[in-house]
Amino acid sequence: MTAQRIDGTVIAGELREKIRTRAEAFLAREGRRPALIALQVGESASSKVYTDSQARAASAASINYQLRCLPESASEADIRNALAEIGADDDIDGVILQMPLPAGIDTHAMQMAIPPAKDVEGVHPENLGKLYYRGTRSPAPCTPMAVVKLLRTYGGTLAGKEAVIIGHSEIVGKPIAMLLLASATEAPTVRVCHVATRDLESHVREADILIVAAGVSGAKYGAWKRGARDGETPDLRPLIPGEWIKSGAIVLDVAINRIPAVLNEQGCAVLDEERKPVVGPEGKRIVTTGDVDYESAAERASAITPVPGGVGPITVQVLLRNTLLCAEQRETVK
Amino acid sequence: MTAQRIDGTVIAGELREKIRTRAEAFLAREGRRPALIALQVGESASSKVYTDSQARAASAASINYQLRCLPESASEADIRNALAEIGADDDIDGVILQMPLPAGIDTHAMQMAIPPAKDVEGVHPENLGKLYYRGTRSPAPCTPMAVVKLLRTYGGTLAGKEAVIIGHSEIVGKPIAMLLLASATEAPTVRVCHVATRDLESHVREADILIVAAGVSGAKYGAWKRGARDGETPDLRPLIPGEWIKSGAIVLDVAINRIPAVLNEQGCAVLDEERKPVVGPEGKRIVTTGDVDYESAAERASAITPVPGGVGPITVQVLLRNTLLCAEQRETVK
Numbered sequence: 001m002t003a004q005r006i007d008g009t010v011i012a013g014e015l016r017e018k019i020r021t022r023a024e025a026f027l028a029r030e031g032r033r034p035a036l037i038a039l040q041v042g043e044s045a046s047s048k049v050y051t052d053s054q055a056r057a058a059s060a061a062s063i064n065y066q067l068r069c070l071p072e073s074a075s076e077a078d079i080r081n082a083l084a085e086i087g088a089d090d091d092i093d094g095v096i097l098q099m100p101l102p103a104g105i106d107t108h109a110m111q112m113a114i115p116p117a118k119d120v121e122g123v124h125p126e127n128l129g130k131l132y133y134r135g136t137r138s139p140a141p142c143t144p145m146a147v148v149k150l151l152r153t154y155g156g157t158l159a160g161k162e163a164v165i166i167g168h169s170e171i172v173g174k175p176i177a178m179l180l181l182a183s184a185t186e187a188p189t190v191r192v193c194h195v196a197t198r199d200l201e202s203h204v205r206e207a208d209i210l211i212v213a214a215g216v217s218g219a220k221y222g223a224w225k226r227g228a229r230d231g232e233t234p235d236l237r238p239l240i241p242g243e244w245i246k247s248g249a250i251v252l253d254v255a256i257n258r259i260p261a262v263l264n265e266q267g268c269a270v271l272d273e274e275r276k277p278v279v280g281p282e283g284k285r286i287v288t289t290g291d292v293d294y295e296s297a298a299e300r301a302s303a304i305t306p307v308p309g310g311v312g313p314i315t316v317q318v319l320l321r322n323t324l325l326c327a328e329q330r331e332t333v334k
Numbered sequence: 335m336t337a338q339r340i341d342g343t344v345i346a347g348e349l350r351e352k353i354r355t356r357a358e359a360f361l362a363r364e365g366r367r368p369a370l371i372a373l374q375v376g377e378s379a380s381s382k383v384y385t386d387s388q389a390r391a392a393s394a395a396s397i398n399y400q401l402r403c404l405p406e407s408a409s410e411a412d413i414r415n416a417l418a419e420i421g422a423d424d425d426i427d428g429v430i431l432q433m434p435l436p437a438g439i440d441t442h443a444m445q446m447a448i449p450p451a452k453d454v455e456g457v458h459p460e461n462l463g464k465l466y467y468r469g470t471r472s473p474a475p476c477t478p479m480a481v482v483k484l485l486r487t488y489g490g491t492l493a494g495k496e497a498v499i500i501g502h503s504e505i506v507g508k509p510i511a512m513l514l515l516a517s518a519t520e521a522p523t524v525r526v527c528h529v530a531t532r533d534l535e536s537h538v539r540e541a542d543i544l545i546v547a548a549g550v551s552g553a554k555y556g557a558w559k560r561g562a563r564d565g566e567t568p569d570l571r572p573l574i575p576g577e578w579i580k581s582g583a584i585v586l587d588v589a590i591n592r593i594p595a596v597l598n599e600q601g602c603a604v605l606d607e608e609r610k611p612v613v614g615p616e617g618k619r620i621v622t623t624g625d626v627d628y629e630s631a632a633e634r635a636s637a638i639t640p641v642p643g644g645v646g647p648i649t650v651q652v653l654l655r656n657t658l659l660c661a662e663q664r665e666t667v668k
Contacts, residue, residue: 108467128466129459132504133442136459160532168515170466177511181502181526189537191525192515198494203523 003301012313016061019320023062034327035064038096042072057316072102080113087115094120094323120322131178139322144175146314154303163188164207172213204244212291213254242296251304253290254311337635346647350395353654357396368661369398374432376406391650414447421449428454428657454656465512473656478509480648488637497522498541506547538578546625547588576630585638587624588645
């Protein structure tokens, strides 16, 4: 079997057009576009890359986007105040609190200060909590919703299938588990594996649906598993080799690992005979890969997402759709 | 192996004494006891049994308990108003909204109207949502917390163990999964099975920790699994036969099934050679059993809870402890 390659860019484009149509209808009714604001505290090397990308995506979907910056020295009270102002601003529908926050800031406390009705990333506990409730509509975290969208498109019925999630982070692995368990009678059986899992391979081999979001790079995970110490060469093999994949499985790779490697002409990492990426002379070439060894997994899966270009582009559209839904919701309660 | 019988009554008694000591210290500081109110809407055959039992348990732990009743005809607005009054009453620390609510009332909407700081059953989405966050303190649902308490007492380290939960209800199965996944590096691998699970036996056979909370009686589940139709005699065999239990497993049976059966001198159901309870002449004898066939499971498990007298008595103490914690929390923010 050669897997269908799930082209996230194409699905994202279809979603964007639906959002744009509804956003323009909103503009016609309300005289303004749905509006999203990103609150950035301090700056990191990659923060401008993210916010520029958000701005472009929002513009293409006819969503108004603004960036508000607080200095690295901002206190928790400063961040709370900025979030409260955003909550009170009738012209703003959604807010992203950019992560990571500077060291010393209590991330959970800041997430709890996001106004729940404008929480387009679904990270406020009230919105996370609604994911336990069946049939309740609320903004859900973007990556988990992107995963559900892909499963609805490619997964057929989920009832009774074996779904294996790798990674138990607060805003990816755990909410995916809750979303998959939403149906009273048609849910898949769900298991959540992570770094402490004793025999990852045996779980992966049983997965009809495999969702990989380890949240650590394959390299770090591999090193952890193999007991590497500081100074040792990390094991850069992907976390999930293709031979573990159950024949016909759907494989969704949510991980984004940036590793130093040598690239081939197609921009993919050059792999040695053990399928380890060949590291560049100074170890400075950075390659983006998932946690799954795509080429070998694609020989066994029925459908698989590449990294990049799989789940990622859909996640951005979910963010914009959540903004639109928050805007429409605020319209109805006015 | 013969399993250790986990006597929930003994553990509950120890918990009650700790709560009582702190409740009396609260009384000495504040001049009043921690106060719990139960809001009962309409009446069911069993509601008085529950509230009487809550009242006795509260009294024994030095917690003030009152019952407020609304008529069966109460509207959602009436219930909201009662909950808002309770929220504003400085002399009340915790509220239980008794289930089930009358037909036609939106249960989720009413749970969302419970003041989160007095939500001693942990069913408001804000409190359920905090269970995703590691290390955040909030009232958690009582049965899941009772399960965690038992695992801490009997389970040794949980890291990497195979934990299998049967049942994916909103306030038992799902919160148990989130609580077990709370540790970043020391969590067990968690799977959630339910009525749609294809091969329940294979999952149960791998469980180092088995938590059974199907939320349907073994009889109903058995009938569902075996395709019984209306009018057919239901299959009353327990959902989980002992032969499925992994040697040395910890088995926590959260189910409470009331089935018509013949009792022996010890008050247990008389079983025939297939371990089915013998039904009484008019099918009117009611026996309380779990979802696990205790006798045969105890031959393989290392520790197991009976039903009744296992998880149930601890659940009541968690409710009282949540009341105490809410009272102490309100003290510190005054």
